[in-house]
Amino acid sequence: MRRTGEGVEFRVGTAQMAVPLVLGMASATGLLCLGLRWTADPMTAAELRDCAYAAGVGVLGALALTRSTGVRLTHEHLVAISPFGRRERRIRWADVSGIDVRRTFGVTRVNISLVTGERLTLSAPMSFLDRRFDSRVGELNRWWEAHRH
Incomplete structure (x- = not known):
């Protein structure tokens, strides 16, 4: 949670x-290596190294892509931010009809219900590896309570 001048x-x-x-x-690289071990042409150490390099580049790219996603709370809006901040969805607090948390595959995420009937799952906060998840959800609820009217 980061406090800015506006929220x-x-x-x-x-x-x-x-x-x-x-x-x-x-896991994918290990399964690929294991599967290729049983073929007539097993994977060489150089090919395995190339797969590991490609996997590393993929992880770094995905981290750069997802690190910039999140939510900003302002006095007028809840702003859902897409990767690299390229797209922001501004939702007026008055348009939010409810906030609840849902657990899927062991990870708890925040869902926003809108007056139009639409539901939006926020990218952050997320309970996976976040000890302050409950306090962040409480902060989100307090902002909605304070600014929805």
Whole structure:
């Protein structure tokens, strides 16, 4: 949680993205190596190194892409920020009809219900590797309570 002059920002943490990406890339590379071991043409050490380099570049690219995603709370709006800040969705507090948390695959995320019936899952805050998740959800609820009318 970062306080700015106009409000509060919640960003996706590096560890929240790095851990699943690294584990996924390591598993995929290991399965590929294991599968190729049983073929007539097993993977050489150089090919395995090239796969590891490609996986590393993929992880770094995904981290750069997701690190800039998050939510900004201002006095007038809840702003959902897309990767690299290229697109911001501004939602007036008066248009938010409810805030709840949902647990999916062991990770708790915040869902915003709008008066139009639309539901929006926020990229941050997210409970995975975040000890302050509950306080961040409380802060989000306090902003909505204070600014929705």
